[in-house]
Amino acid sequence: MGGVSNTVRQVVVVGGGSAGWLTAAVLAAEHGPSAGGRLKVTLLESPDIGPIGVGEGTWPTMRDTLRTVGVSETDLFRHCDAAFKQGSRFDGWVDGSPADHYHHPFVLPQGYTEARLAAAWLQQHASAVPFADLVSFQPHLCAQGRAPKQATTPEYAAVANYGYHFDAGKFGLLLKRHCIETLGVEHLVDHVVGIHSHDNGDIASLQTQALGAVAADLFVDCTGLASLLLGRHYGVEFVSQRHVLFNDSALAVQVPYVREDSAIASQTIATAQEAGWVWDIGLPTRRGVGHVYSSAHTSDDAAEAALRQYVQRTGGPKDMPSPRKLSFQPGYRRKFWHHNCVAIGLAAGFVEPLEASALALVELSAALLSDEMPATREAMDIVAQRFNDSFRYRWERVIDFLKLHYALTRRSDSAYWRDHVADEHVPARLRELLLLWRHRPPSRRDFDRVEELFPSASYQYVLFGMGFRPEPGAYAQARDDAERADRYFREAATLTRKMLPALPANRELIEHIQRHGMLRV
Numbered sequence: 001m002g003g004v005s006n007t008v009r010q011v012v013v014v015g016g017g018s019a020g021w022l023t024a025a026v027l028a029a030e031h032g033p034s035a036g037g038r039l040k041v042t043l044l045e046s047p048d049i050g051p052i053g054v055g056e057g058t059w060p061t062m063r064d065t066l067r068t069v070g071v072s073e074t075d076l077f078r079h080c081d082a083a084f085k086q087g088s089r090f091d092g093w094v095d096g097s098p099a100d101h102y103h104h105p106f107v108l109p110q111g112y113t114e115a116r117l118a119a120a121w122l123q124q125h126a127s128a129v130p131f132a133d134l135v136s137f138q139p140h141l142c143a144q145g146r147a148p149k150q151a152t153t154p155e156y157a158a159v160a161n162y163g164y165h166f167d168a169g170k171f172g173l174l175l176k177r178h179c180i181e182t183l184g185v186e187h188l189v190d191h192v193v194g195i196h197s198h199d200n201g202d203i204a205s206l207q208t209q210a211l212g213a214v215a216a217d218l219f220v221d222c223t224g225l226a227s228l229l230l231g232r233h234y235g236v237e238f239v240s241q242r243h244v245l246f247n248d249s250a251l252a253v254q255v256p257y258v259r260e261d262s263a264i265a266s267q268t269i270a271t272a273q274e275a276g277w278v279w280d281i282g283l284p285t286r287r288g289v290g291h292v293y294s295s296a297h298t299s300d301d302a303a304e305a306a307l308r309q310y311v312q313r314t315g316g317p318k319d320m321p322s323p324r325k326l327s328f329q330p331g332y333r334r335k336f337w338h339h340n341c342v343a344i345g346l347a348a349g350f351v352e353p354l355e356a357s358a359l360a361l362v363e364l365s366a367a368l369l370s371d372e373m374p375a376t377r378e379a380m381d382i383v384a385q386r387f388n389d390s391f392r393y394r395w396e397r398v399i400d401f402l403k404l405h406y407a408l409t410r411r412s413d414s415a416y417w418r419d420h421v422a423d424e425h426v427p428a429r430l431r432e433l434l435l436l437w438r439h440r441p442p443s444r445r446d447f448d449r450v451e452e453l454f455p456s457a458s459y460q461y462v463l464f465g466m467g468f469r470p471e472p473g474a475y476a477q478a479r480d481d482a483e484r485a486d487r488y489f490r491e492a493a494t495l496t497r498k499m500l501p502a503l504p505a506n507r508e509l510i511e512h513i514q515r516h517g518m519l520r521v
């Protein structure tokens with residue numbers, strides 16, 4: 001193949017899963033003809049391989065992403081079986097006893113940057129009230145199944161910070177329609193069977209079965225776990241995280257509600273099992289339930305039996321349909337951008353969906369690519385290096401944060417939980433932080449990059465939720481500090497009292513939105 005054109009005018013996104021359509025939408029909304037830009041965005045997907053069809057929990061960041069690309073929130077609720085998500089609840093992770101649970105809500109603790117809340121909680125309240133329940137109103141909204149806004153709150157605005165639970169397949173279809181009909185994305189359906197290269201190693205075009213060669217200046221690999229361009233073509237090394245996060249398998253199933261008007265949970269519920277955990281996500285028409293587990297610690301049959309038991313125990317049918325099995329290697333690619341190819345979504349990496357970080361990473365990747373879209377091939381290597389630095393750091397932080405959920409467990413009922421606390425399975429940086437936190441709580445200085453995925457507040461929620469306690473006498477504070485913290489604890493309690501009667505139940509608000517829509521601004 002011949003020479004490389006210098007100006008970047010055409011981008012081909014390969015893959016029509018959530019990652020592909022989200023990336024195409026972000027690029028077209030910012031640089032495409034509908035935005036007065038000159039970038040041509042094409043999405044190419046195989047007719048033979050469907051999207052993975054799981055990935056039903058998002059972060060609050062998804063609200064910004066959808067608003068930016070121009071999707072109406074009402075459409076999301078009408079077409080994607082969407083519900084509100086206000087965080088996660090972890091059941092059975094600390095010691096496995098019946099009452100064992102803690103919350104990781106989406107809102108920051110009340111007065112988080114103004115007072116030393118952790119110190120005041122430890123000294124005066126830790127034996128009586130869980131940290132999250134004292135510093136935030138949101139666990140109480142979740143416990144009562146409240147919605148995070150009122151019927152009069154406009155699209156994408158919130159009374160309490162929220163993300164979504166939705167049907168992943170329907171979400172892809174909504175984005176696809178929006179990309180094609182509104183944002184001017186060209187849609188090609190064909191199977192990629194080969195890759196043509198320029199002399200310098202860049203990809204010149206993709207050979208398809210029926211449409212011939214599809215050329216572009218930049219290729220976005222959204223081909224899922226196949227990682228067709230970055231992994232298979234370029235052979236960019238896969239950095240396994242199996243020694244830290246053991247889970248590599250999942251069984252997913254859809255479960256009907258007991259009654260049509262059953263309450264819809266306000267949070268993802270993650271319940272610890274003998275060799276993994278079960279996710280439980282409430283949508284308006286059904287629950288999405290799945291068991292994520294380590295194939296080195298249990299068998300598929302035992303994992304399915306545990307899932308059936310969970311489904312029955314939580315009101316699901318005795319004759320649960322056969323679950324769908326998914327297998328993955330936990331880890332990520334050494335680089336995400338190589339030559340003129342950048343991987344986003346599962347093609348870049350995947351680890352267990354414990355904090356639903358995969359779609360958040362897709363959003364961040366698409367946003368960085370769009371913000372830094374290189375105008376020329378010459379500029380591309382500089383942008384690629386910055387992209388790689390940024391996402392290597394982010395993947396490492398995701399691993400650390402997910403591992404925090406395991407590293408402090410007191411469970412010792414199976415090899416899985418015993419292995420999780422062994423030093424050799426805990427990343428060095430997390431071990432160092434845990435040592436520092438014995439003397440002072442997680443602080444912003446521990447996570448000082450712009451757009452950190454998990455702020456120090458999230459670490460505090462999980463750390464104290466998991467029962468971590470500092471050295472005796474540590475986290476000391478002056479009296480006026482304690483008084484200031486107490487003011488914020490009272491403020492959180494007042495907000496709880498005000499919000500509980502003022503916010504509708506999830507199902508009530510969702511049905512209202514489906515019928516009447518939301519106010520658009």
Ligand SMILES: Cc1cc2nc3c(=O)[nH]c(=O)nc-3n(C[C@H](O)[C@H](O)[C@H](O)COP(=O)(O)OP(=O)(O)OC[C@H]3O[C@@H](n4cnc5c(N)ncnc54)[C@H](O)[C@@H]3O)c2cc1C
Nearest residue numbers: 015016017019046051052055057192223224345346358359
């Ligand atoms: C069990 C499980 C649970 C998860 N839960 C969550 C969650 O709660 N929250 C969250 O954020 N994420 C979650 N994820 C991750 C989430 O599912 C993915 O990040 C998301 O769906 C994006 O997938 P994708 O678009 O990268 O890949 P896919 O959906 O697999 O799409 C791949 C695309 O590539 C195309 N393709 C492949 N080969 C070719 C070829 N040769 N030619 C042309 N096209 C090709 C296919 O046609 C397809 O369109 C979960 C993942 C798993 C496995």
